[in-house]
Amino acid sequence: MTTPATRTEVVDAADQSRMRPLPLKIHPHPDETTRSFLHRLETANALHPGQLRKTLRRARRPWIETLAAWTGDNPQVLSLAMPQLRQRNETAVPRSKLVGRPDRTILGTACRHCALARGAGRYVEIYTTHERVICPRHGLWIGDGIQGFTDQLPILACPDIIAAWHHHKNLITRHSRSRVRKAFHISSVINWRWYDQFHHFTHAIEIYDALAADQPRHSQSQAMVAASLYPSIVSLTATIASPFWARIAHSRHPNAFLDRISDEVTDGWQPRGAFDSLRHWMDTDWQPTFKGADIVGSPGSTRYGLRPRPLPQLTAERHMQQGLNCGKSH
Template identity: 30%
Template sequence: MIPHRQLPCTARPFHDETVNSYLARLAAANHLRIEELREHLGVRMLKKTPMGKLLEPLSTLSGYPVHNLRLAMPEFITEQYTDEPGCIERPATSRHRALKRPACRRCTRAMGITEPVTCWTTHDRNVCLRHRLWIGEGCHRIDDQADLRRLPRVCRAQRHHRNLLVRHGRRWVRERFHEARSIYLQWHKEREFQPQHEIVRRMLNLAAANRRPIRKDLLLPVIFHAEIVALTGLLASRHWEQRLYLGEGSPQRYVEEITRREILAGYQLTEEDDPLFDWIKGRVIQHKFCRVHWRAWGALDPDETTRPTPPNRPSRDFRTSPWPFY
């Protein structure tokens, strides 16, 4: 049964907040257990129950219009393609690899929210540029968020990452970013990085800005974020991909470009246990598949955000090879 009146206290929704996070905050504001709040909603949520059934009763209890809740929580956006203002480029929550992380603690406090807020996010949202706070890989709790005041290169890399999304397409950059991070962290594990004093300086600056030691699984993605984004730009580049596949170069060209972009000084490509060489071989196989079955590849690797209604021709964002169709 749909509730007929608003709860005594309301909670302001946060941008891209998960429904469960908002329900927890709304229940806490009214001194209710989450199970009691769900009973007030009057909707029995099973595994296959559409999330949209919660929208109207939640609007009644919270006092916020349906439109506002839909814009705040992407779980209420059910269309993959939409031209509705405010719904484009929102995290696609139905994907099995959709990401949930704590919201920037300084953004939530600026809105007067004192409880933890969990948000849907995308692979590129690693730094809150307004507050210079790391909110990406490794942040499972609010206390994990790291202050970046003494690491300005990480903030510049976040802007570079945004530019790569515009230049190459979100889906393309997302896959290359995960691969670049895996490659770079494997290099760090297996190779002698030079100069070592620069890495130590970054670690000390990060620890000093946060006044506490940083966990290793969080430390490495932060201090190497600028290099990982630069490697992402190289792996996602149409220009370098064409030179490799059309026979206008060799893997050695990648080596020279890695040094030129200051990704890894003194890097030498080896065919044995080198993650970059393995990536190049895998991309050739993937390229041959995508050249013929590019639509099937799009189904196997769906996008992570809602998109505008596509035109009659295939969208550039669905690029899967350096050949036609984009």
């Protein structure tokens, strides 16, 4: 005679059935978000959107174990590939393996060509670092202004953007990731406000013209404007990140700092008045307040851990409608 299954046995059986491998297995792209990975897993297995997430929430075990059972991947591999899983399962990867690694805290998209080459399709959402704005291998802009893979625009027509990216990385080596990330944020806010006020300066306009001639399909896109401003943003970042120049900027005699900015960024123009964004920074020394770390810290460090928080959207919706006014200088 069979006895009726207890509630615990029924729940355990349901939990076990949730651990069955999926027919089609995919592997995570480096730094992929769990949202993106689940979406790709559902698409590959012809499942309803959100079905796997619902199952993960019902399962009475850590997500990483269920994902490993579905995909056949080692939990350590999943944990190394997906920053969110690392945060929830610190035991899966020894922290010492990650110490010194730049922490990924900004939402972005992987280069569509790199994603395709890895068999991950064209659209993969990732956590990234602030300086990963281009794919140097495929010459694509993947920084600010990118919503989907179709927004990723070729920038090989503008060597200045690639040169600026190398400069950006060198700044991180020279001044530290934390300092450059803050300076880059400040510089981005200042440059976008200049763009708002008078469509920026000659260098950005020339880059925009070259990009628009090469890629007319993307003209007036937010990504193209962002790519055009990037070299100017990096130039100003270099000065703001330098302790020497920052000290002069906040001193009572900032003329040498202003001369440098007018030579390198603003076509000889010197910002004046309390309402100018650069003068405002010089007067107040405002700093961005990022949550989370820039670098994974040593065991016991409170700086360890992902605090997903994308950079504030520096570019308003209207940038997409406006584009850069090519024929207009300040």
